[in-house]
Amino acid sequence: MVSIQKYEIVSFFVAAFFFIVGLGMWIAFWPIFNSELRANYKLEGNVDGSLKYAAYLYANPPMKNVMKFNLFNVTNPDEVKYLGAKPEIIEVGGYAYLESEQKKYYEFSDDKTKMFYQNYKRYLYSPEDTAEGLSYDDKILFPNSIAAGAVATIFGPTSGFSETAQLIASIGLVMVGEYPFISKTVKDVLFEGYEDPLLDVAHSQIFTSIVNFFGYGAQLSYIPEMRKFAYLAGYNNSYDENYWINTGYKDFNKLGFVESWAGLKELPESFWPTPKARQIKGPGHNAQPPFSVLVSPPHFLYSPPEVQHYLSGMSPDPQKHTPMVFHQEKISGTALQVDVRFQVNLPIVNNKRSIMSSQMPNVIIPLFYEDSHAVVKDFVMNTVWLGIIVVPRIIEYLKFVLVFVAIGILTVLLVIRVRVKGSVSVV
Numbered sequence: 001m002v003s004i005q006k007y008e009i010v011s012f013f014v015a016a017f018f019f020i021v022g023l024g025m026w027i028a029f030w031p032i033f034n035s036e037l038r039a040n041y042k043l044e045g046n047v048d049g050s051l052k053y054a055a056y057l058y059a060n061p062p063m064k065n066v067m068k069f070n071l072f073n074v075t076n077p078d079e080v081k082y083l084g085a086k087p088e089i090i091e092v093g094g095y096a097y098l099e100s101e102q103k104k105y106y107e108f109s110d111d112k113t114k115m116f117y118q119n120y121k122r123y124l125y126s127p128e129d130t131a132e133g134l135s136y137d138d139k140i141l142f143p144n145s146i147a148a149g150a151v152a153t154i155f156g157p158t159s160g161f162s163e164t165a166q167l168i169a170s171i172g173l174v175m176v177g178e179y180p181f182i183s184k185t186v187k188d189v190l191f192e193g194y195e196d197p198l199l200d201v202a203h204s205q206i207f208t209s210i211v212n213f214f215g216y217g218a219q220l221s222y223i224p225e226m227r228k229f230a231y232l233a234g235y236n237n238s239y240d241e242n243y244w245i246n247t248g249y250k251d252f253n254k255l256g257f258v259e260s261w262a263g264l265k266e267l268p269e270s271f272w273p274t275p276k277a278r279q280i281k282g283p284g285h286n287a288q289p290p291f292s293v294l295v296s297p298p299h300f301l302y303s304p305p306e307v308q309h310y311l312s313g314m315s316p317d318p319q320k321h322t323p324m325v326f327h328q329e330k331i332s333g334t335a336l337q338v339d340v341r342f343q344v345n346l347p348i349v350n351n352k353r354s355i356m357s358s359q360m361p362n363v364i365i366p367l368f369y370e371d372s373h374a375v376v377k378d379f380v381m382n383t384v385w386l387g388i389i390v391v392p393r394i395i396e397y398l399k400f401v402l403v404f405v406a407i408g409i410l411t412v413l414l415v416i417r418v419r420v421k422g423s424v425s426v427v
Contacts, residue, residue: 008413015409022402029395037332037388042255043115043247045108055247057380058256059103059117063338065374066129068094069190070298071140072313072366077181084350084361089313092140094371095186096129104239112249114259118239123191123232136187143346143365146196146229147178147356149292153222155351160219163353170355176201180348180356190368191236193228203227231344231368255333294345297323298369310363321369332388336376343369 043055051059070093079085103117125136154161154169161169176197188194201207202223211217226233241262248255258280261267266279298321299314300307308314327337345366351357376384 008417011409011413015406015413017406018402018409019406022399022406025395025399026403029392029399033392038248038252041332042249042252043108043245044112044249045106051106055106055115059106061101062377062380063374064377065099065372066126067097067099067123067370067372068129068131069097069186069368069370070094071186071189071368072142074141074143074181074365077141080360081180082359084359086310086312086361087363087365089311089366091313092134092138093368094131095134095136095138095190096126096131097123097190098126098129099123099372103243108247109244113247114244115247116242116244118242120237120239121235123236125187136185138186139183140186140189141181141183142189142367143348144178144180144182145231145293145346145367146198147173147180147182148346148348149222149224150178150198151351151354151357152292152347152349153219155354155357156349161216165214165216166353170353172201173198173354173356178356180360189231191230191232193226193230193233195227196229199224199227199229292347293367294347294364296343296345297321298341298343298371300343300366307364310361311365314366329384329388331392332384334376334380334384334388336381336384338372338374340372340374341369343367 041054043058044052045055046052050056070091073090073092074080075088075090076085080087099121101119101121103119106115106117108115127136130136150169150173153159155166159166178198184194211219243261244259246254246257246259261280264280266275296303296307297316299316301316301318301321301323303316308316321341322339323341325339326335328335343366345364347364348360348362349357350360350362
């Protein structure tokens with residue numbers, strides 16, 4: 001009988017340890033990992049009212065978001081106004097802004113399934129991210145949105161104005177100096193705003209009194225509240241209504257889904273024409289421009305050819321103009337890079353009853369498009385890389401190594417024992 005050697009006992013226990021640990025990793029790692037991942041990613045608050053780490057990052061997104069605005073300069077305004085010519089458009093951009101946001105006044109529902117907040121956004125002009133040769137003070141010639149809005153309200157098919165009132169308004173628009181196109185600086189047209197004579201008149205007490213005297217007081221509701229006009233007037237340092245979102249507490253797959261916005265379960269009919277388009281089904285932020293516009297992909301990508309046919313200067317490119325591109329880490333769903341692009345367009349309508357638009361063509365003119373590129377900051381990228389990619393990959397390899405090393409040790413021990421036993425039998 002061959003006695004058991006001390007090295008065999010040690011080797012056997014080492015092999016057994018490796019096998020048990022490797023098998024444990026094989027069976028238990030992913031269930032434990034996914035459970036911990038969900039526990040750490042769901043949005044929760046501490047007893048003292050502060051936010052846990054995941055909720056804190058959600059409230060203070062650790063991303064650098066560079067928003068580049070590309071504006072469209074109309075090069076033949078007189079031909080368009082007087083001859084009904086096709087608008088010739090030149091894209092000028094991109095003027096860069098750094099967007100930051102912070103969710104404030106947060107609270108959680110009693111069952112911890114929903115989180116309330118107001119989402120405040122701030123935009124800061126970034127010269128270093130702006131395309132070379134461009135300046136915040138560049139001037140752009142673009143459609144006069146205030147005048148176009150007035151024409152649509154006063155002379156449109158649902159107008160409540162009499163023919164006499166429309167005639168007076170038509171003359172009045174010319175007298176105050178309104179023109180279908182206007183030239184302003186980029187800083188004024190985007191955020192800072194510029195004064196408009198029609199807005200000044202519309203907000204004057206004498207105008208209000210005259211309109212009320214002639215029985216058109218109800219039409220005053222169409223006048224925008226802004227005293228200065230800008231495409232994004234009032235957006236800087238403001239919040240876009242109240243949110244209730246899903247915290248993922250009961251269903252991790254619904255983490256971040258918008259439960260209600262501005263107290264609504266679906267968007268207003270004025271936002272989108274169909275019930276499906278108005279549904280609030282997932283994460284996102286909704287905003288409504290302060291004037292009547294049409295929203296599309298940049299350069300009318302995916303739009304019918306007829307839309308581009310009545311314009312000169314559109315060059316849709318799927319590589320540059322795809323509306324949304326998300327780069328996510330697959331396991332956790334962490335958004336590592338997000339590209340959002342949309343174009344704001346102004347419909348121009350030929351209206352014979354308006355002096356200002358009697359020769360204008362029926363056309364949709366692009367005003368600007370935004371190209372937003374957001375990337376998570378390095379510390380988040382490093383955390384995701386280490387904790388969700390590197391560590392699981394190491395465990396994935398290590399479990400194979402441990403099990404096969406254990407089997408290898410036991411195999412070697414068995415071979416040695418068989419040989420030793422065979423040599424003893426021969427003797």
